[in-house]
Amino acid sequence: MSPLKTIDSKIVHPMDNLLRMERIPHIWCPSCGIGLAVTAFTAALEKAKIDLNKVAIVSGIGCTGRVAGYTKLDSFHTTHGRPIAFGTGIKIGNPEIKVVVFSGDGDLIAIGGNHFIHAARRNIDMLVVCVNNFIYAMTGGQVAPTTPLAAYATTSPYGCVEPPFNIPYLADSSGAVYVARWTTLHIRRLTNSITEALNKRGFSVVEVISPCGMYYSRINKLGDGLDMMKFYHDNAEIRHGEDTKNLGIGFQTKIIVGKFVDRERPTYMDSYNKWLSEIKTEEKLRK
Amino acid sequence: MRIDKRGVLTGTWNLSGNQACAEGALAAGCRFLSAYPIPPSIEVVERFTQRAKEVGAVFVQMEDEISVLAAVLGASWTGKKSMTVTSGPGFSNMMEHLGLGVMLETPCVIVDIQRAGPAIGIPTRVGQGDMMQARWGSHGDYEIIALSPSSPQEMFDFTIKAFNLSERYRVPVAVMSDAYVAHLKEKVVIPPAGKIKIKPRRYYKGRKDKYLPFKRDKDFVPRMVDIGAGYRFHVTGLTHDERGYPIMFEECQEHNVHPLVKKIRHYVDKIVEFQEVETDDAEVVIISYGATSRFALKAMEQARKSGMKVGSLKLITVWPFPDKRVAELAKKAKAFVVLEINYGQIVFEVERCSYGNANVAFVSHGEKGIDNIEDLLSTIEQVMKEKKVRKGIIEYRT
Numbered sequence: 001m002s003p004l005k006t007i008d009s010k011i012v013h014p015m016d017n018l019l020r021m022e023r024i025p026h027i028w029c030p031s032c033g034i035g036l037a038v039t040a041f042t043a044a045l046e047k048a049k050i051d052l053n054k055v056a057i058v059s060g061i062g063c064t065g066r067v068a069g070y071t072k073l074d075s076f077h078t079t080h081g082r083p084i085a086f087g088t089g090i091k092i093g094n095p096e097i098k099v100v101v102f103s104g105d106g107d108l109i110a111i112g113g114n115h116f117i118h119a120a121r122r123n124i125d126m127l128v129v130c131v132n133n134f135i136y137a138m139t140g141g142q143v144a145p146t147t148p149l150a151a152y153a154t155t156s157p158y159g160c161v162e163p164p165f166n167i168p169y170l171a172d173s174s175g176a177v178y179v180a181r182w183t184t185l186h187i188r189r190l191t192n193s194i195t196e197a198l199n200k201r202g203f204s205v206v207e208v209i210s211p212c213g214m215y216y217s218r219i220n221k222l223g224d225g226l227d228m229m230k231f232y233h234d235n236a237e238i239r240h241g242e243d244t245k246n247l248g249i250g251f252q253t254k255i256i257v258g259k260f261v262d263r264e265r266p267t268y269m270d271s272y273n274k275w276l277s278e279i280k281t282e283e284k285l286r287k
Numbered sequence: 288m289r290i291d292k293r294g295v296l297t298g299t300w301n302l303s304g305n306q307a308c309a310e311g312a313l314a315a316g317c318r319f320l321s322a323y324p325i326p327p328s329i330e331v332v333e334r335f336t337q338r339a340k341e342v343g344a345v346f347v348q349m350e351d352e353i354s355v356l357a358a359v360l361g362a363s364w365t366g367k368k369s370m371t372v373t374s375g376p377g378f379s380n381m382m383e384h385l386g387l388g389v390m391l392e393t394p395c396v397i398v399d400i401q402r403a404g405p406a407i408g409i410p411t412r413v414g415q416g417d418m419m420q421a422r423w424g425s426h427g428d429y430e431i432i433a434l435s436p437s438s439p440q441e442m443f444d445f446t447i448k449a450f451n452l453s454e455r456y457r458v459p460v461a462v463m464s465d466a467y468v469a470h471l472k473e474k475v476v477i478p479p480a481g482k483i484k485i486k487p488r489r490y491y492k493g494r495k496d497k498y499l500p501f502k503r504d505k506d507f508v509p510r511m512v513d514i515g516a517g518y519r520f521h522v523t524g525l526t527h528d529e530r531g532y533p534i535m536f537e538e539c540q541e542h543n544v545h546p547l548v549k550k551i552r553h554y555v556d557k558i559v560e561f562q563e564v565e566t567d568d569a570e571v572v573i574i575s576y577g578a579t580s581r582f583a584l585k586a587m588e589q590a591r592k593s594g595m596k597v598g599s600l601k602l603i604t605v606w607p608f609p610d611k612r613v614a615e616l617a618k619k620a621k622a623f624v625v626l627e628i629n630y631g632q633i634v635f636e637v638e639r640c641s642y643g644n645a646n647v648a649f650v651s652h653g654e655k656g657i658d659n660i661e662d663l664l665s666t667i668e669q670v671m672k673e674k675k676v677r678k679g680i681i682e683y684r685t
Contacts, residue, residue, distance in 0.1 A: 082383075
């Protein structure tokens with residue numbers, strides 16, 4: 001990212017051309033990690049050297065669902081859980097568009113879980129950035145399908161009784177071609193991963209573990225955002241290529257981060273066009 | 288097969304309602320179809336996918352009807368005319384994105400081949416039980432346009448009409464067909480491409496940095512741009528201002544949502560369409576739509592033969608409802624007989640619009656066989672004998 005520039009004696013922030021500055025200040029609480037994920041994303045957009053007019057960002061509902069509203073791209077704030085389905089329509093409607101889905105764990109893995117696995121199975125050419133803060137934050141801290149076993153939430157006052165989803169494992173087994181996980185502490189590595197995923201063809205998933213100082217860490221008495229960052233510093237372990245089934249996250253246990261999956265598979269449009277050209281040649285031959 | 292570039296299959300064909308619907312969509316310029324398999328709507332998808340490669344159209348079968356309509360909305364924003372087709376249970380699933388379509392003012396067409404319900408009902412048998420759902424099914428305030436075809440020819444024509452209306456008013460338009468019309472095979476005349484009126488999308492053509500996604504014309508309808516055209520716009524399902532940015536105040540609700548309703552209500556006279564047969568001297572007017580209008584006409588002819596002055600009002604647009612015309616007819620005629628394949632939906636609208644000036648009798652059609660019109664005829668006879676206007680909806684024991 002370039003340093004601060006001045007144009008017409010006005011100070012211009014390097015992210016100005018990528019953010020809707022008229023909408024700042026944003027709604028996120030102090031100590032929230034979503035802003036860091038957005039910083040990494042905007043930096044990656046510049047690094048990836050893609051035509052920004054051809055990028056569409058789609059978000060669902062929730063704290064992370066607000067990201068689309070702050071990014072200066074063709075941006076869509078849709079219904080709860082459905083950004084992947086909406087993005088599928090965009091991608092198939094115009095395959096030239098690079099579709100980015102930026103949403104939270106509740107949006108993508110709970111209510112949108114079905115769309116997540118099916119888009120991965122179809123290998124829709126799309127980047128999914130899933131910010132995982134272990135809780136439904138916008139609605140006030142309810143238990144989520146990513147809440148670690150025994151962690152407290154307002155709707156699990158005796159501790160969460162359900163085992164959480166392991167997002168990279170879910171993405172891997174459903175057919176995603178690129179799967180990585182970082183915490184908001186790993187801002188440089190996260191930026192590199194998103195850059196790589198932006199240029200990857202196929203269904204790519206980048207999970208971002210993010211602190212939620214207002215709900216998750218307050219209810220669980222884990223301190224504020226800074227304490228969470230310290231926790232990530234001490235407990236995150238980089239293990240590239242780790243088998244995704246070992247990536248489950250327990251309550252205050254070690255968080256394994258890194259790039260786990262990077263493979264090639266024909267995308268939905270590849271297969272569609274291949275089928276189409278085969279049929280057309282067959283018909284020509286028949287004539 | 289003679290197929291021109293626009294995908295119009297000009298000629299005279301023997302097509303089922305569902306096949307005619309797919310042809311209508313292709314002729315209207317629809318190039319994106321998404322659906323989830325559900326009877327009795329499947330032939331639309333089959334026909335569309337068979338023809339898709341010839342015209343460069345795409346079909347994607349999604350994992351459920353929720354994602355189907357989400358994909359249709361997404362594709363519509365890329366500039367492709369988009370459609371989906373479903374039946375009762377799928378239509379229920381679509382209610383979520385019907386609301387999003389209304390809020391994002393996204394043109395698209397939803398074809399609902401109605402079957403008997405509620406719940407799973409009878410997947411292969413005819414019903415007309417989704418009429419109120421089309422109008423009120425999604426939460427919040429909105430207005431919608433819904434058409435009701437009664438023959439394969441009308442399936443073709445109304446599908447095109449639905450696309451035109453949805454582009455003009457930027458609203459999802461429902462084609463409320465039913466299993467009877469969908470599976471009926473009849474002559475369908477497809478005119479040459481030049482003879483088919485197609486309403487193009489109303490694009491914004493000003494400076495890129497001045498584009499406001501929800502700035503309304505004098506006709507309350509904002510202009511669209513495509514994804515990827517360099518406008519970098521934002522739209523949201525939250526209550527928003529002209530820029531498409533969320534504003535969480537009641538004033539903005541008035542500013543944003545009221546025009547969604549006004550843009551339809553203001554043009555009701557232009558949108559509403561119906562067909563009247565022999566209503567000038569009619570003492571009883573049969574009101575029907577879709578499949579039932581075929582039997583209404585049959586009953587009307589028989590009643591006329593036996594000397595009863597019976598007319599027919601067939602609804603083409605069920606939503607918006609032709610309030611004015613029904614109110615006028617209520618002053619002239621003694622009674623309305625409403626014929627529906629359900630237990631009373633549009634009859635409530637007829638009762639509302641007759642303002643106590645005419646009797647309103649209801650006949651639930653189809654239980655004794657789809658072409659059995661005995662109940663209808665006996666209701667006409669009985670309602671003719673009424674001396675004064677009775678309160679509420681009359682249902683005679685038959």
